[in-house]
Amino acid sequence: ATKWPGLIEAYRRYLPVTSATPVVTLLEGNTPLIPAPSISQRVGRGVQVFVKYDGLNPTGSFKDRGMTLAISKAKEAGAKAVICASTGNTSAAAAAYARRGGMRAFVLIPDGYVALGKLAQALLYGAEVLAIKGNFDQALKIVREMAATYPVTLVNSVNPYRLEGQKTSAFEIVDVLGRAPDWLCIPVGNAGNITAYWMGFCQYHEEGKCDSLPKMMGFQAAGAAPIISGKPVEHPETVATAIRIGNPANWEKAIAVQQASQGEFNAVTDAEIIEAYKILAAEEGVFCEPASAASVAGLLKVKDQVPAGATVVCVLTGNGLKDPETAIKNNDSPFYQGVEPTLEAVAGVMGF
Numbered sequence: 001a002t003k004w005p006g007l008i009e010a011y012r013r014y015l016p017v018t019s020a021t022p023v024v025t026l027l028e029g030n031t032p033l034i035p036a037p038s039i040s041q042r043v044g045r046g047v048q049v050f051v052k053y054d055g056l057n058p059t060g061s062f063k064d065r066g067m068t069l070a071i072s073k074a075k076e077a078g079a080k081a082v083i084c085a086s087t088g089n090t091s092a093a094a095a096a097y098a099r100r101g102g103m104r105a106f107v108l109i110p111d112g113y114v115a116l117g118k119l120a121q122a123l124l125y126g127a128e129v130l131a132i133k134g135n136f137d138q139a140l141k142i143v144r145e146m147a148a149t150y151p152v153t154l155v156n157s158v159n160p161y162r163l164e165g166q167k168t169s170a171f172e173i174v175d176v177l178g179r180a181p182d183w184l185c186i187p188v189g190n191a192g193n194i195t196a197y198w199m200g201f202c203q204y205h206e207e208g209k210c211d212s213l214p215k216m217m218g219f220q221a222a223g224a225a226p227i228i229s230g231k232p233v234e235h236p237e238t239v240a241t242a243i244r245i246g247n248p249a250n251w252e253k254a255i256a257v258q259q260a261s262q263g264e265f266n267a268v269t270d271a272e273i274i275e276a277y278k279i280l281a282a283e284e285g286v287f288c289e290p291a292s293a294a295s296v297a298g299l300l301k302v303k304d305q306v307p308a309g310a311t312v313v314c315v316l317t318g319n320g321l322k323d324p325e326t327a328i329k330n331n332d333s334p335f336y337q338g339v340e341p342t343l344e345a346v347a348g349v350m351g352f
Ligand code: F0G
Pocket: 061, 063, 085, 086, 087, 088, 089, 090, 091, 157, 187, 188, 189, 190, 191, 192, 193, 194, 242, 243, 289, 291, 292, 317, 318
């Protein structure tokens, strides 16, 4: 087996780095593209579904792809501190990479709306965490002003290096499939990742690495679906707290992606998200966080539109371990507590 060097080294020729760039890496990327036979069967008509399990990155989400580059470039520019607003995953990734690069990490999160695993990570990675009595959109406005006024580098997805790093996931998909998928299904919050994937597919297409481009299918949570309704949502609400965003920073870019790829945006309800989340875990053995399951919920919702025999990739952006509370709350598997520690009692519970 060859050693995986992290995504900056693996895709150096496609990225804005030079020999002068200090590479801050946790060997992110190279995540598995896992066949999803149960979901394929639900879609039917010979459609082949894969999940790109980006929850297996070092801090458990796709944000590591963007952060390795954003932090390396910040370090190259001499930054001593970075800042971001976050629904949780960006804060964990920013903290890990900034600290590894020897910088301070300031993170603003919506108080009470960040999954426990993400908060635990940001704190332990050594971020300076400010819980704001407001939502993500308000936090993002503040950090943009902070970065414009003080010597702190903004590492939200309005930082172009974030998208450059995140586009590598599209490269990996094409490298594994040997072609671009027909459809790419992806959850949309601040709309950076859908923009990044499209950049990656287009760049590979220009390089002759694939002959076609996917239809980009973006899915928002119904309670936080400004791109579908066409106007900002002042009070976004969804169980998928990662995408609880009412005014996406990359809104216009995402519309351009939808148009160029002849894709679509659709909304999925919290019930549909939780249903897909459970199917992924219990039938495919893949535990993702609720926001990630929006890609599969969306595919199942519009499955009749998928061409027969098509290849579909659903992006699973974050690990299920990020949000244990939502998992336990929505569990309906049997859980027998206080069972006597005897063979008879155990066999009896099992009905043998
Ligand atoms: N899935 C997960 C697990 C996320 O954490 C996010 C965004 C998205 C999907 C949406 O990606 O914003 O590029 O459209 N999380 C950000 C954060 C907002 O702060 O961690 P997007």
